[in-house]
Amino acid sequence: MTVQAAIDQRVSLAVSTVIFALRPHPESGLMTLWLPLVRRIREPYEGQWALPGGPLEADEDLAGSARHTLERTTGLAPNYLEQLYAFGSLDRSPDDRVVSIVYWALVQPDEVARAVDGENVEWFVADELPPLAFDHTEIVDYALARLRAKITYTPIAHAFLPREFTLAELRAVHEAVLRTHLDPANFRRQALASKTLVPTGTCLQGTSHRPPALFRFEAGLPSNAPEERR
Amino acid sequence: MTVQAAIDQRVSLAVSTVIFALRPHPESGLMTLWLPLVRRIREPYEGQWALPGGPLEADEDLAGSARHTLERTTGLAPNYLEQLYAFGSLDRSPDDRVVSIVYWALVQPDEVARAVDGENVEWFVADELPPLAFDHTEIVDYALARLRAKITYTPIAHAFLPREFTLAELRAVHEAVLRTHLDPANFRRQALASKTLVPTGTCLQGTSHRPPALFRFEAGLPSNAPEERR
DNA sequence: GGACTTAGGGTTGACATGACTTTAAGTGGG
DNA sequence: CCCACTTAAAGTCATGTCAACCCTAAGTCC
Numbered sequence: 001m002t003v004q005a006a007i008d009q010r011v012s013l014a015v016s017t018v019i020f021a022l023r024p025h026p027e028s029g030l031m032t033l034w035l036p037l038v039r040r041i042r043e044p045y046e047g048q049w050a051l052p053g054g055p056l057e058a059d060e061d062l063a064g065s066a067r068h069t070l071e072r073t074t075g076l077a078p079n080y081l082e083q084l085y086a087f088g089s090l091d092r093s094p095d096d097r098v099v100s101i102v103y104w105a106l107v108q109p110d111e112v113a114r115a116v117d118g119e120n121v122e123w124f125v126a127d128e129l130p131p132l133a134f135d136h137t138e139i140v141d142y143a144l145a146r147l148r149a150k151i152t153y154t155p156i157a158h159a160f161l162p163r164e165f166t167l168a169e170l171r172a173v174h175e176a177v178l179r180t181h182l183d184p185a186n187f188r189r190q191a192l193a194s195k196t197l198v199p200t201g202t203c204l205q206g207t208s209h210r211p212p213a214l215f216r217f218e219a220g221l222p223s224n225a226p227e228e229r230r
Numbered sequence: 231m232t233v234q235a236a237i238d239q240r241v242s243l244a245v246s247t248v249i250f251a252l253r254p255h256p257e258s259g260l261m262t263l264w265l266p267l268v269r270r271i272r273e274p275y276e277g278q279w280a281l282p283g284g285p286l287e288a289d290e291d292l293a294g295s296a297r298h299t300l301e302r303t304t305g306l307a308p309n310y311l312e313q314l315y316a317f318g319s320l321d322r323s324p325d326d327r328v329v330s331i332v333y334w335a336l337v338q339p340d341e342v343a344r345a346v347d348g349e350n351v352e353w354f355v356a357d358e359l360p361p362l363a364f365d366h367t368e369i370v371d372y373a374l375a376r377l378r379a380k381i382t383y384t385p386i387a388h389a390f391l392p393r394e395f396t397l398a399e400l401r402a403v404h405e406a407v408l409r410t411h412l413d414p415a416n417f418r419r420q421a422l423a424s425k426t427l428v429p430t431g432t433c434l435q436g437t438s439h440r441p442p443a444l445f446r447f448e449a450g451l452p453s454n455a456p457e458e459r460r
Numbered sequence: 461g462g463a464c465t466t467a468g469g470g471t472t473g474a475c476a477t478g479a480c481t482t483t484a485a486g487t488g489g490g
Numbered sequence: 491c492c493c494a495c496t497t498a499a500a501g502t503c504a505t506g507t508c509a510a511c512c513c514t515a516a517g518t519c520c
Binding site for chain 1 (some may be wrong): 241242243278283286288289290292313315316317318319320327331368369371372435456
């Protein structure tokens with residue numbers, strides 16, 4: 001058996017990451033979900049857009065690998081990172097057999113993020129993507145569904161925001177992700193009832209109206225991902 | 231580079247399955263969760279118990295691989311099969327680097343199941359396991375948590391039962407999994423409100439009391455696993 | 461000072477939930 | 491044949507949650 005044969009015989013393992021951030025929509029100006037894609041520079045699917053990722057290195061954790069691609073494509077560290085799913089259909093790649101373990105991440109779009117956009121990295125509105133390479137369209141759809149489901153029963157919205165934020169900003173995140181309008185009063189009650197928000201005692205000044213109180217997120221629930229929760 | 235070196239360099243990929251079934255507890259006689267384990271016949275952890283599984287074959291699906299080990303260890307086809315998590319810590323196996331994609335399955339314990347128990351396969355009460363090889367204790371704990379969480383908001387309990395069942399039997403499954411007592415009247419209301427149960431029109435005869443109506447499960451919600459839902 | 465805007469709190473009605481009661485329909489025993 | 495016993499199945503009621511809505515507070519801008 002040759003070296004190449006030994007490699008061909010085995011299934012190769014990659015880690016990809018769906019990276020979400022909030023930015024204003026280019027037309028409507030409303031906050032929407034964006035994600036960075038990488039243009040493929042080789043076959044298969046050369047020239048098409050794909051999720052950032054790469055083969056799992058022998059000295060890397062799964063989450064570590066996801067964090068690594070995240071840093072490479074956005075220059076940022078994630079505020080939230082969770083394993084999404086392992087995709088392993090036989091036909092997902094035309095020639096070789098690849099199993100992809102996909103993570104999803106939430107980042108806050110700092111000024112930094114724009115500077116790091118490399119030659120082959122570009123951000124897209126998550127709900128208006130071009131056709132993607134491999135099964136990546138299906139993967140993004142699943143990640144979107146998971147994000148939209150999870151934000152309704154878990155306090156992860158703060159991961160899109162800086163350390164201190166107002167309830168209106170937090171509500172804006174929910175509205176942007178879920179693409180709905182939420183009642184401010186009911187949202188406030190529900191958010192405060194979750195026991196995960198701590199008032200900083202200060203108010204945000206410089207608004208043209210009543211100054212809103214600032215809050216900080218305080219971890220209430222532990223993560224439910226076995227690997228990360230150590 | 232030698233063939234061995236080429237193999238060593240790469241991360242190997244395995245698929246394991248946590249298989250749940252309900253059987254009476256050996257002491258209390260109450261229904262409890264059981265799962266089959268396989269005794270390891272080689273190092274590392276030789277002689278210890280581990281989850282059934284094996285390396286991912288090049289021509290196998292992920293779910294297909296899980297189904298395959300399921301058939302090998304229990305002789306059964308699963309009524310429910312879902313991906314649990316991909317475990318890939320650097321230290322999970324002492325010598326080589328293994329990433330395990332773990333599935334969990336629900337089966338109904340037919341007469342068949344007992345006959346197939348092989349030399350190195352043995353069923354254990356899920357909450358009273360011996361020390362397991364690798365990180366399999368952690369994996370089982372996670373699978374148990376997932377099952378107990380999911381049964382409360384998803385109709386999967388029927389996967390432990392034959393095609394037709396009474397509400398009392400369905401409630402007994404919930405009680406066995408969650409290890410609690412549930413009010414029969416409230417459980418009935420909740421179960422019927424879920425719109426996933428169809429009355430067969432017949433009643434179970436031969437009981438020493440009022441004959442209960444039989445129901446059949448009718449899929450209401452689609453699966454939320456992207457790979458399986460095709 | 462008054463219009464305007466958002467913060468923040470209160471009210472109400474629809475609905476789900478848990479604890480409990482009542483009636484129905486079978487068996488088995490005296 | 492009547493009665494005790496068991497579980498099925500339906501109903502009642504108090505509580506809690508949630509969405510829709512209204513109202514007042516506290517700033518800015520003109």
